[in-house]
Amino acid sequence: MIIAVDGPAGSGKSTVADIVAKKLGFIHFNSGLLYRGITAYLLKNELDINDVKKEDIILETSFIGDVQHVFVNGEDYTPYLRENIVSINSTIVGKNPITRQIVDDCQRTFCSANNCIIDGRDIGTHVFPNAELKFYVDCNVKVRAKRRFLEEQEKNSNVSLKAIEMQIIERDETDKNRKIAPLVQAPDAIYIDTSDLTIDQVVELMMKYYYELGLTQK
Numbered sequence: 001m002i003i004a005v006d007g008p009a010g011s012g013k014s015t016v017a018d019i020v021a022k023k024l025g026f027i028h029f030n031s032g033l034l035y036r037g038i039t040a041y042l043l044k045n046e047l048d049i050n051d052v053k054k055e056d057i058i059l060e061t062s063f064i065g066d067v068q069h070v071f072v073n074g075e076d077y078t079p080y081l082r083e084n085i086v087s088i089n090s091t092i093v094g095k096n097p098i099t100r101q102i103v104d105d106c107q108r109t110f111c112s113a114n115n116c117i118i119d120g121r122d123i124g125t126h127v128f129p130n131a132e133l134k135f136y137v138d139c140n141v142k143v144r145a146k147r148r149f150l151e152e153q154e155k156n157s158n159v160s161l162k163a164i165e166m167q168i169i170e171r172d173e174t175d176k177n178r179k180i181a182p183l184v185q186a187p188d189a190i191y192i193d194t195s196d197l198t199i200d201q202v203v204e205l206m207m208k209y210y211y212e213l214g215l216t217q218k
């Protein structure tokens with residue numbers, strides 16, 4: 001079974017997907033980490049982020065304990081995936097059709113063999129259009145910027161709240177307007193605005209829809 005959770009950066013989709021996965025005994029597969037892995041590989045090796053060649057990249061992901069690791073050409077890029085420089089550049093790397101093809105292949109192979117809740121931008125619209133349950137998790141940009149700012153502060157980063165808000169607006173624009181698999185709500189996705197909800201409330205809502213699905217399928 002596939003549960004798709006799409007939405008913009010900082011909407012909280014990954015946090016809630018993680019909790020829902022644990023409750024259901026599913027794997028939480030974070031598709032953004034794959035884009036981040038390729039981005040980290042390009043940046044760390046000082047390669048051109050606009051020039052990705054399929055034959056140059058072997059992308060793999062696996063779980064070590066609860067942690068999703070991302071390997072490019074056999075090297076583990078997991079320690080770099082959450083760096084702010086990787087976040088900013090991953091949106092540019094994600095525009096490239098070749099990158100998207102590499103990531104699509106990797107996630108389809110992994111998730112077709114497992115019960116997964118997958119978060120991303122194009123899961124319900126493009127990667128798994130037949131997912132049994134789809135959510136579109138949205139949130140006001142000011143709230144998203146505040147959440148990311150607090151995460152950055154925990155990492156002792158000195159990036160300002162305003163700078164994070166600008167980065168989020170720019171990443172949203174790029175994700176929503178790219179030609180291939182843009183960020184858009186699937187017509188059959190359930191819309192959840194998390195701006196005024198706690199994590200527990202969002203999880204509760206998702207679980208309610210999951211059980212309702214079971215009832216309608218019986």
Ligand code: C5P
Pocket residue numbers: 009010031032033035036087090091092094095119120121122123171175
């Ligand atoms: O979700 P996260 O912020 O980690 O994703 C990093 C970047 O990867 C996003 O800004 C987006 O451009 C890209 N992405 C995507 N499609 C997905 C997941 C992520 O284009 N399914």
